[in-house]
Amino acid sequence: MIPKRKPGKPRVVMERRSLYGVVLAFVIPLVAVAGYRALKRGRSAPPPAKPAVSLPSVPVAPKFQEFSDKFHKNETITDALMRHGLTKQEVFELVKTTRSVWPRSKVIAGEDFQGNLYPNGEFHEFRYRLDSDRYITVYRDGDKFVPLVKTFNYETRTVAINAVIRDSLFVAVNETGEQDQLADQFNSIFGGDVDFYTDIHKGDSFRMLFEKKYLDGEFIRYGNILAAELAVQKKRLSAFRFQNEYYDLNGKALRRSLLKSPLKYTRISSRFSNARLDPILKIVQPHRGVDYAAPTGTPVVAVAAGRVLSAGENGGYGLSVCLRHANGYETVYSHLSHIAVHVGQQVAQGQLIGNVGATGLATGPHLDFRLMHRETPVNPTRMIAPEAPPVAAKLFARFAALRDDLRGRLDQLAPRSEDVAQAAKTATGEGHTRK
Secondary structure (H helix, E strand, O other): OOOOOOOOHHHHHHHHHHHHHHHHHHHHHHHHHHHHHHHHHHOOOOOOOOOOOOOOOOOOOOOOEEEEEEOOOOOOHHHHHHOOOOOHHHHHHHHHHHOOOOOOOOOOOOOEEEEEEOOOOOEEEEEEEOOOOEEEEEEEEOOEEEEEEEEOOOEEEEEEEEEEOOOOHHHHHHHOOOOHHHHHHHHHHHOOOOOOOOOOOOOOEEEEEEEEEEEOOEEEEEEEEEEEEEEEOOEEEEEEEEOOEEEOOOOOEOOEOOOOOOEOOOEEEEOOEEEEEOOOOOOEEEEOOEEEEOOOOOEEEOOOOEEEEEEEEOHHHOEEEEEEOHHHEEEEEEEEEEEOOOOOOEEOOOOEEEEEEOOOOOOOOEEEEEEEEOOEEEOHHHOOOOEOOOOOHHHHHHHHHHHHHHHHHHHHHOOOHHHHHHHHHHHOOOOOOOO
16 A cells, blocks of 8 residues: 655645756856956956058159161261150260260161150160170160160070072072071072072072071071081082181181172173173173173172272273272272272172162173283183181191081981982882892
8 A cells, every 4th residue: 555645745845946946047147257257357458459560662663655766868866866855965965975885976777776765755775786796775874874785685596407499599598488698698608619690500409507596586687507518410518617617528618719709690691701792882892801680789799808999980880899809809890880888998708899780881780790810801700719728737626526516417407308318218118229
């Protein structure tokens, strides 16, 4: 039998437990709040924020007013620079300052120059090319002008080409993508042995290893031809550059005291003769020279280094230049349209002396070229000029090492046309020869 509980006892216990719960519900939040405030009071206050530091402003480079132009015909440097905003006084100071590094007083029509001005229009800098390797720059530094001669920072690339001649050397060079200036260099190397306007035939070939100069990735000009080879009929000529001269495989100099012709011409219109019918006077008389037919303006160069004896009008010969060379030789260039030298001037082999014309007694534009040796007329087309000295014996080992290196590079980059043909035949099973 389960005993019965006394009535009223459980209610007292429940009321007490409810009271404890209410008290705890108020006390715990109060304790938490008090603890948070105590903790907050115990922490150190954060340091006051530092004021922002103002950085110095970076100066902005001035935006210059750039100009680029060419010197005009018959104008001075003063005219040219005043055209671009310089004052007469600024040009005067510029020229005076640069005399120590640039004594030249005249500028040449067609030559380039560049420069710039400050935003306020005052002169800042002037640049002018002195030659193919150097330029002068003049810039303002406060109240003074500072001149400097600098070297172009060219990138030099070595290139090789080879080709078969179908028309002329110049056309063949152009067909490889190169320019006439390269053909001119090639011509000058072999010009003592080959006349490129009479000796070249269809099917002849050439190859060469040469330098190209670039500035900021743009092609500017050609450097030196390092090695070259020319196959004319059954004759093969080689050239290797060594100490600023060209020599063949055996160290024999290619430079001659006289070039075989003084210009690029289309044909020989009249040859050296003891009895020729004059086309104008209609009389038979000696013609002690060679007439080269060529367009008006074609450059005429000195066939050898020498001094200008005369330059100007010469009767029926029109505008004419006479040069005196070493060993008793003289050359005369007549019927010119323009003369580029003056009496007493020293000229180098290959230097421009004038241009083809039809002045004097002439039926059309051509060059009358004459050669004399100790006042005796000589047929220029039959002249065999003496050579320059060969490679010195003490330098031959150095030359041979350079020659072999250049020849190897030439064989690798521009194989001979017959080698290419033979390789093609071998690849197809043709032309194989047993040993």
